[in-house]
Amino acid sequence: MANDAGSLTPRAEDFPRWYQEVVAGAEMADNGPVRGTMVIRPWGFGVWELLQGELDRRIKEAGAENAYFPLFIPESFLGLEKEHVEGFSPETWVVTHGGGKPLEEPVIVRPTSETVVNHFFAKWIQSHRDLPLLINQWSNVVRWEMRTRLFLRTSEFLWQEGHTAHATEAEATDYAVRILRDTYLDTIESVMRIPTFVGLKTDRERFAGAVRTWACEGMMGDGKALQLGTSHELGQNFARAFDIQYADEEGTRRYVYQTSWGASTRLIGGLIMVHGDDFGLRLPPALAPSQVVVMVVRADEHTGAAAAAIADELRRSGLRVRIDDQTATSFGRRAIDWERKGVPVRIEIGPRDLAEEKAVVVSRFDRSKRSVGLSALASEVRGTLEATSAALHREALDFRDEHSTPVANLAETLEACASGFAIVPWSEVGEAGEDALAEAGITVRCLQRADGSLPGVGEDALVAVVGKSY
Amino acid sequence: MANDAGSLTPRAEDFPRWYQEVVAGAEMADNGPVRGTMVIRPWGFGVWELLQGELDRRIKEAGAENAYFPLFIPESFLGLEKEHVEGFSPETWVVTHGGGKPLEEPVIVRPTSETVVNHFFAKWIQSHRDLPLLINQWSNVVRWEMRTRLFLRTSEFLWQEGHTAHATEAEATDYAVRILRDTYLDTIESVMRIPTFVGLKTDRERFAGAVRTWACEGMMGDGKALQLGTSHELGQNFARAFDIQYADEEGTRRYVYQTSWGASTRLIGGLIMVHGDDFGLRLPPALAPSQVVVMVVRADEHTGAAAAAIADELRRSGLRVRIDDQTATSFGRRAIDWERKGVPVRIEIGPRDLAEEKAVVVSRFDRSKRSVGLSALASEVRGTLEATSAALHREALDFRDEHSTPVANLAETLEACASGFAIVPWSEVGEAGEDALAEAGITVRCLQRADGSLPGVGEDALVAVVGKSY
Numbered sequence: 001m002a003n004d005a006g007s008l009t010p011r012a013e014d015f016p017r018w019y020q021e022v023v024a025g026a027e028m029a030d031n032g033p034v035r036g037t038m039v040i041r042p043w044g045f046g047v048w049e050l051l052q053g054e055l056d057r058r059i060k061e062a063g064a065e066n067a068y069f070p071l072f073i074p075e076s077f078l079g080l081e082k083e084h085v086e087g088f089s090p091e092t093w094v095v096t097h098g099g100g101k102p103l104e105e106p107v108i109v110r111p112t113s114e115t116v117v118n119h120f121f122a123k124w125i126q127s128h129r130d131l132p133l134l135i136n137q138w139s140n141v142v143r144w145e146m147r148t149r150l151f152l153r154t155s156e157f158l159w160q161e162g163h164t165a166h167a168t169e170a171e172a173t174d175y176a177v178r179i180l181r182d183t184y185l186d187t188i189e190s191v192m193r194i195p196t197f198v199g200l201k202t203d204r205e206r207f208a209g210a211v212r213t214w215a216c217e218g219m220m221g222d223g224k225a226l227q228l229g230t231s232h233e234l235g236q237n238f239a240r241a242f243d244i245q246y247a248d249e250e251g252t253r254r255y256v257y258q259t260s261w262g263a264s265t266r267l268i269g270g271l272i273m274v275h276g277d278d279f280g281l282r283l284p285p286a287l288a289p290s291q292v293v294v295m296v297v298r299a300d301e302h303t304g305a306a307a308a309a310i311a312d313e314l315r316r317s318g319l320r321v322r323i324d325d326q327t328a329t330s331f332g333r334r335a336i337d338w339e340r341k342g343v344p345v346r347i348e349i350g351p352r353d354l355a356e357e358k359a360v361v362v363s364r365f366d367r368s369k370r371s372v373g374l375s376a377l378a379s380e381v382r383g384t385l386e387a388t389s390a391a392l393h394r395e396a397l398d399f400r401d402e403h404s405t406p407v408a409n410l411a412e413t414l415e416a417c418a419s420g421f422a423i424v425p426w427s428e429v430g431e432a433g434e435d436a437l438a439e440a441g442i443t444v445r446c447l448q449r450a451d452g453s454l455p456g457v458g459e460d461a462l463v464a465v466v467g468k469s470y
Numbered sequence: 471m472a473n474d475a476g477s478l479t480p481r482a483e484d485f486p487r488w489y490q491e492v493v494a495g496a497e498m499a500d501n502g503p504v505r506g507t508m509v510i511r512p513w514g515f516g517v518w519e520l521l522q523g524e525l526d527r528r529i530k531e532a533g534a535e536n537a538y539f540p541l542f543i544p545e546s547f548l549g550l551e552k553e554h555v556e557g558f559s560p561e562t563w564v565v566t567h568g569g570g571k572p573l574e575e576p577v578i579v580r581p582t583s584e585t586v587v588n589h590f591f592a593k594w595i596q597s598h599r600d601l602p603l604l605i606n607q608w609s610n611v612v613r614w615e616m617r618t619r620l621f622l623r624t625s626e627f628l629w630q631e632g633h634t635a636h637a638t639e640a641e642a643t644d645y646a647v648r649i650l651r652d653t654y655l656d657t658i659e660s661v662m663r664i665p666t667f668v669g670l671k672t673d674r675e676r677f678a679g680a681v682r683t684w685a686c687e688g689m690m691g692d693g694k695a696l697q698l699g700t701s702h703e704l705g706q707n708f709a710r711a712f713d714i715q716y717a718d719e720e721g722t723r724r725y726v727y728q729t730s731w732g733a734s735t736r737l738i739g740g741l742i743m744v745h746g747d748d749f750g751l752r753l754p755p756a757l758a759p760s761q762v763v764v765m766v767v768r769a770d771e772h773t774g775a776a777a778a779a780i781a782d783e784l785r786r787s788g789l790r791v792r793i794d795d796q797t798a799t800s801f802g803r804r805a806i807d808w809e810r811k812g813v814p815v816r817i818e819i820g821p822r823d824l825a826e827e828k829a830v831v832v833s834r835f836d837r838s839k840r841s842v843g844l845s846a847l848a849s850e851v852r853g854t855l856e857a858t859s860a861a862l863h864r865e866a867l868d869f870r871d872e873h874s875t876p877v878a879n880l881a882e883t884l885e886a887c888a889s890g891f892a893i894v895p896w897s898e899v900g901e902a903g904e905d906a907l908a909e910a911g912i913t914v915r916c917l918q919r920a921d922g923s924l925p926g927v928g929e930d931a932l933v934a935v936v937g938k939s940y
Contacts, residue, residue: 030590033547034577035568037540039590042605045537067515070507071541071579071610071626072563077503090570093542095579097564098505099614107504109541109565109579120500120509129798135512140541140610144569156541328599 008340010278015222020150022272025340026281029150036148036155040265043341044151046289047268048158052138054191054286055160055263058183062175064134064162069116071140072107077115081241084114087208091143093155111143114209114234114260117163118242125165125256127247132175133165151269152226152470159264165244165256169235172257173212173457176231179261180214181454184229192267193284193393194218194274195400196228197421197465198454199446204434207260211235212457217445217465219400220273223420225445225469228270231261269470274396281342282364284392285385290322292381293343295334297350299327306354306374310347313378319385339364344388345381365391404465410436413466417442421467429464442468478810480748485692490620492742495810496751499620506618506625510735513811514621516759517738518628522608524661524756525630525733528653532645534604534632539586541610542577547585551711554584557678561613563625581613584679584704584730587633588712595726597717598637602645606632621739622696622940629734635714635726639705642727643682643927646701649731650684651924654699662737663754663863664688664744665870666698667891667935668924669916674904680730681705682927687915687935689870690743693890695915695939698740701731739940744866751812752834754862755855760792762851763813765804767820769797776824776844780817783848789855809834814858815851835861874935880906883936887912891937899934912938 008025011018023029028044031037040048056066072095079085092108110116117135125133142156151157162179166172180198188196197217206213210232218228238244239255248254275282285291292314294307304325311321322343324334338346346362353359353371361380362369365388372380403420407413409428414437416422426447429437434444447462449455455462478495481488493499498514501507510518526536542565549555562578580586587605595603612626621627632649636642650668658666667687676683680702688698708714709725718724745752755761762784764777774795781791792813794804801818808816816832823829823841831850832839835858842850873890877883879898884907886892896917899907904914917932919925925932 030593032540032542033544033586033589034540034542037542038538039540040538042535042537046535048538049536065512065516066519067512068508068510068518068628070502070504070509071612072502072504072507074503092568093565094567095563096566097576098562099616100560106567116503116509119503123500129796142541146569158538326599 008278008280011221011276016149018276018278019273022276022280022340023150026342028268028272028281031150034155036145038150038154038156040158043289044268047271047283047287048265050287050289051187051191051267052160054187055183056138058187059136059160059162059179062134062178062183063132064136064164067135067137068139069113069120069137071110073110073113073116075106075108077119078108080115081209081238083237084209088112091145093142093144109142110139111141112262113137113139113141113161114163114238115242118238118244118258121163121165121256122242122244125244125246128167128249131165131167131246131256132171134162134175135164136160136162149269151265151272153266157265159262162259162261164259165239166258167246167248167254167256169257172233172259176212176214176233176259176261177454179259180216180229180231184216184231184261184263188216188218188228188267189393191284191286192271193389193396194228194270195393195397197446197448197452199448199462199465200455201230201446202431202434202444204431205443207232209234209237210260211237214454215446218270218274219403219421219467220270220470221276221399222273223403223467225421225467226266226270226273227445227469228267229261229263232259234258234260275392276342279367280340282392283342283344285344285389288342288344289320290343291319291385292321292345292347293338294321294323294347294349295331295338296323296325296327297331297348297353299325300351303349303351303354307349310349310359310374310377314381317378317382319381339367345384347377347381363388413437414440414442417467421445421465424464424466426462426464429466437466442466445469478748478750481691481746486619488746488748489743492746492750492810493620496812498738498742498751501620504625506615508620508624508626510628513759514738517741517753517757518735520757520759521657521661521737522630524657525653526608528657529606529630529632529649532604532648532653533602534606534634537605537607538609539583539590539607541580543580543583543586545576545578547589548578550585551679551708553707554679558582561615563612563614579612580609581611582732583607583609583611583631584633584708585712588708588714588728591633591635591726592712592714595635595714595716598719601635601637601716601726602641603635604632604645605634606630619739621735621742623736627735629732631732632730634729635709636728637716637718637724637726639727642703642729646682646684646703646729646731647924649729650686650699650701654686654701654731654733658686658688658698658737659863661754661756662741663859663866664698664740665863665867667916667918667922669918669932669935670925671700671916672901672904672914674901675913677702677730679704679707681707684924685916688740688744689873689891689937690740690940691746691869692743693873693937695891695937696736696740696743697915697939698737699731699733702729704728704730745862746812749837750810752862753812753814755814755859758812758814759790760813761789761855762791762815762817763808764791764793764817764819765801765808766793766795766797767801767818767823769795770821773819773821773824777819780819780829780844780847784851787848787852789851809837815854817847817851833858883907884910884912887937891915891935894934894936896932896934899936907936912936915939
């Protein structure tokens with residue numbers, strides 16, 4: 001990996017290596033001592049806290065309430081829903097000892113919480129008046145993974161998982177789609193600034209235990225796909241397995257219809273891979289733990305005071321601002337570090353600038369510098385932040401459009417997926433086509449209408465967004 | 471346990487049973503399917519989210535940054551600090567299998583994160599410029615427990631754990647005390663409204679691996695103590711075990727001095743046991759997920775609209791307000807439920823009230839009711855909330871004072887601890903006295919100055935706060 005003072009491996013040369021170097025160089029995360037686990041360092045966790053806040057607000061606006069279910073699940077629970085156990089059994093971590101003795105029944109460390117949540121839904125739901133029941137949980141989950149990569153695929157990750165129960169199938173569908181659109185798509189597009197394809201997963205790709213999976217898919221800087229958030233309709237699969245019934249207005253007992261949905265720290269991996277450049281991370285302002293860093297160029301009483309005054313003014317206008325007055329470290333070294341961390345705006349202030357009542361404003365987006373009068377600084381910074389947010393999305397959208405090719409058949413699909421996505425009529429692929437694509441490491445990311453909108457349930461004439469993926 | 475419609479077991483009759491009934495009746499938590507685990511239901515989790523927010527803000531004001539360390543810790547890590555391993559080994563849950571195969575080295579599910587955090591501190595700390603390093607983590611931890619009780623002692627609980635490294639012992643002491651006072655004591659007193667004793671733990675009671683433990687101790691409604699938050703000075707114990715050294719300004723390598731500190735979902739148990747009464751929970755307004763519930767007495771178009779208008783007005787003034795218009799359920803049943811959940815203010819509005827442009831305001835603190843003109847409602851509600859916050863603290867303080875007895879020797883200590891705390895000169899107890907107390911199930915909760923303030927390090931002439939405890 002690049003040494004600290006040196007430059008990063010260029011993205012175009014070796015994308016996976018560049019990714020690793022950015023994660024390390026921006027001090028986002030480290031590998032944990034146990035296979036595939038991850039330490040999220042303060043800078044990475046600061047991004048996660050902001051992202052969590054954005055998602056949590058939207059989840060609550062959708063009427064769900066937060067709760068917390070146990071980390072440990074009896075091994076027998078997993079077996080209660082057939083597809084679910086087949087999907088998750090090979091991935092579990094199992095606790096066999098507690099308090100120095102073997103346990104009577106081994107417990108699994110949750111890979112996801114459908115089973116334990118539904119065990120309680122069966123107790124809590126009696127009447128139609130208990131519906132809809134809309135629950136969300138923020139937690140850690142673990143899965144045994146053979147090949148791990150920080151944020152993208154780790155043995156333990158942080159996420160939210162929503163679990164809901166509804167009286168009718170139509171309500172469950174509406175809610176699953178509402179979460180996909182108003183919570184995930186809105187956060188990913190308007191906060192993370194990642195252009196997003198939305199649609200239905202094929203049967204092959206849907207969640208183990210679901211009847212329908214809705215997904216958000218982004219294109220990374222190497223043309224590969226990353227699944228960014230999924231919302232599942234579980235039908236009555238878990239309701240039957242866990243006996244979750246309600247009495248309707250006539251007193252007839254009926255099984256509920258359910259959804260579950262999740263988004264994880266994987267999103268941070270997507271953020272890095274979409275917006276990062278050869279100089280490191282570029283953070284959208286809404287997710288930058290510090291949106292502005294005010295750098296004191298050389299130690300000097302006046303400069304320090306001026307930096308503090310500038311920081312105060314910007315903070316008063318609601319921005320997250322950090323002062324860097326660590327002048328024992330070289331200016332160049334510090335500038336490179338902030339660049340690597342992706343702080344959207346750097347303000348450089350030295351004695352010469354100050355004598356002219358000016359400061360230098362550097363935009364992380366395009367690394368442009370401009371000398372700005374102190375009185376105009378706040379509005380210049382605000383303008384640069386807004387422009388950054390728009391430009392990051394524009395650039396990512398242009399990249400995705402250039403690397404998404406409408407094609408007519410399976411052969412052309414394979415060709416287009418060498419460098420990005422293929423958009424192909426689903427009728428040209430089908431389940432047999434999916435098998436053929438899988439042999440080349442390619443999957444259908446989602447099915448959508450030709451205009452890119454979400455299909456209705458049971459709708460035909462869809463196009464498939466196809467590509468390699470993480 | 472009390473049936474849903476019936477009343478709770480009186481506190482005075484059977485305190486533990488009353489506690490269980492309140493936790494269940496207020497829908498705070500349920501027992502999980504695996505031994506000693508807990509489901510925190512939305513009402514309980516709503517309290518936790520508010521408490522977390524208060525603690526988190528103060529932790530950040532103290533300069534610490536949030537991060538996340540892995541759930542799984544190699545078994546060998548625990549053995550690196552001698553006292554620590556002796557304290558925690560018997561309490562661990564151990565994962566022996568992953569991905570369907572036995573692991574090469576078993577991993578423990580974290581009971582606390584000192585070992586894994588310090589493994590990374592050793593990598594991150596090189597120079598005096600890296601100090602102080604101030605890290606906090608919000609997470610779940612697990613401990614094998616023989617006898618569990620929801621919130622108070624559970625196999626898995628949620629908490630924050632802070633970990634810091636400093637250049638000098640004095641800085642570490644200052645920081646440990648700062649966290650105790652500005653984060654824990656301030657939150658517990660001013661937000662939770664629990665009167666708190668603060669002081670040093672005796673050697674017998676300090677954290678496994680610490681040189682000094684500072685603690686906040688509250689008195690519950692049955693006269694027993696609950697430890698509410700602790701802040702530990704670790705000296706150089708972990709620094710030596712994990713080789714955490716920094717180069718000082720002269721380039722000499724030195725071991726850091728450290729602190730760790732934590733507060734958990736146990737605080738919610740304390741909140742219930744201090745403020746609850748025979749009708750259920752009573753929440754301090756700062757921690758009530760809904761501070762006001764506007765109850766529609768009988769279904770009626772005008773009443774519904776009036777309730778919505780009242781709720782809107784209160785929300786605009788910054789309050790958390792819920793409307794209860796579930797008139798299919800009897801009014802009495804609903805009123806009992808909100809009372810059990812401890813919502814500080816209930817507004818009851820029916821057609822007759824409305825005809826007179828009035829509503830009934832009920833204070834949960836003393837269950838007093840008063841009829842108030844609609845135009846005065848907002849100021850009445852604000853006044854009631856302020857009075858509730860003050861009255862809960864006052865009542866708890868009076869109770870604690872009545873049940874804390876200054877005594878002169880060990881015999882009197884034993885007597886006083888039958889109904890509450892004894893305050894006794896530490897010189898009258900000493901380590902031999904502690905052993906004698908332990909046989910009666912009594913412990914020294916903390917050592918403090920005679921005026922109740924925190925002692926300085928090495929200070930003599932302290933008094934011991936002594937009692938039974940959870």
